[in-house]
Amino acid sequence: MERESEIYEKIGNGKVKCGVCPRRCTIKEGGRGFCGVRENRNGRLFSLVYGKAVSSSIDPIEKKPLFHFAPGSRALSIATLGCNLRCDFCQNFSISQDWEGISGEEIKPEEVKNQAEMYRCQGIAYTYTEPTIFLEYAYDTMKEGVPDFYNVFVSNGYMTKEALKKVSPYLDAINIDLKGGEEFYREHCGVQDLEPIFETLKELADSKTHVEITNLIIPGENDTDDEIRERVKWIKKNMGRDVPVHFSRFRPDFRMKDKESTPLETLERALKIGREEGLYYVYCGNVPGHSSESTYCPKCQNILIKREGFSVDAFHLTKEMRCYNCGEDINIKGKSWIPKKLFKG
Ligand code: SF4
Structure with missing residues (x-):
């Protein structure tokens, strides 16, 4: 199951230039791009991971994290090998960077949809590694899923406008990991210029896709x-x-095993700064039981969604996604996929 890429150009002498992410790799015949999963075969660019899922599980949408999209729903979550970043702190390094040989369970796009149905999921998440890297597989699966299932990306945002334009019509929500400043990206992620990530975020802000940031x-x-x-x-x-923002706790991993976990005080400092600057919805991530797991009304401070870990314990929003207490309009999307049982009051 290999598939020709749709976003590349032939540049002569058998070489191709990939247009999926801002690296825009020039690849000679027989060569592969930086991500390791796109190969030039006789002057044509192929995705080697099409239909090859290395990870597939059922997650609460809250785990992505997406707190303001279809709360209480479940997403069949898939990934393939490969990534276009080289983060020193990657939690999924064994499938994103530190792998040898293309592997994965063969699951066609229609089979992904069937599994989502079988496991009573409301949507499909493209996650764990970078979905931009398996764009063709994600795109075909997204098309299979609509209109019954939602499609969400968990992404580093390092994609071209062409790639975003391709998936946008089917992309209901996205969480983008905004990791730090330019120096941080250079030192720890192998990215020299983070402008393309800002561009992706700005494009998304003007689109119908719901956005959250980690x-x-x-x-x-x-x-x-x-x-x-x-x-x-x-x-x-x-x-x-x-826009909901999740300040997430770091846990030592991969090439950053020598670091300490993020102290709770640091995360609470980030929450305070977020609130001081006027963000409505700020959360601590990877701190089970913290009060910021829940969503509060920015106007009357009433609790709107009470969470315990990744489960939704109480839901105090009307069907129009307004605060039950004061009627404030709340940024919650994907309401047609919210389980009906949550609307009990
Ligand atoms: S998707 Fe892969 S091959 Fe294409 S530009 Fe990015 S790193 Fe290079």
Whole structure:
């Protein structure tokens, strides 16, 4: 199951230029791109991971994390090998970077949809590694799923406008990991220019796709007040104050095993900065039981969605997604996929 890429150009002498992510790799015959999963075969570019899922499981949507999209629903979550970043702190390094040989269980797009149905999921998530890298597989699966199932990406946002344009019509929601400033990306992710990620976020802000942002906070690397405030200000200015932001706890892994986990005080400092700057919905990630797991009304502070870990314990929104207490309009999307049982009051 291999498939020719749709976003590339032939540039002569048998070489091709991939247009899926901003690396725009030039690949000679027989060669592969930076991600390791796109190959030039006789002057044509192929995705080697089409239909080859290395990971497939059923997750609460809250685990992505997406807190303001179809709360309480479940997503069949799939990934393939490969990534276009080289993050030192990757939690999924064995399938994103540190692998040898193309592998994966053969699952066709229609079979993914069938599995979502069989496991009573409301949607399909393209996650764990970078979905941009398996764009063709994701795209065909997304088309299979509509209109019964939602489609969500968990992404680093490092994609071209062409790639985003391709999937946009079928992309209901996305969580983008905004990791730090330019220096951080250079030092820890193998990305020289983070402008394409900002561009992706701005394009999404003007689209129908629901957006949430995750910011993994690593002690000593991207955790000063100034750095956090700068990111928060950018988000508010370009995405609006009602975009949900998840400040996520780092756990030592891969090439950053020597670091400490993020102290709770740091995450709470980030929450405070987010609120001071006027963001409506800020959360701590990877801190089970923290009060910020729940969603509060920005107007009357009433609890709107009470969460315990990744489960929704109480839901105090009307069917129109307004606060039950004061009627404030709340940024919650994907309401047709919210399980009916939640609307009990
Ligand atoms: S998707 Fe892969 S091959 Fe294409 S530009 Fe990005 S890293 Fe290079």
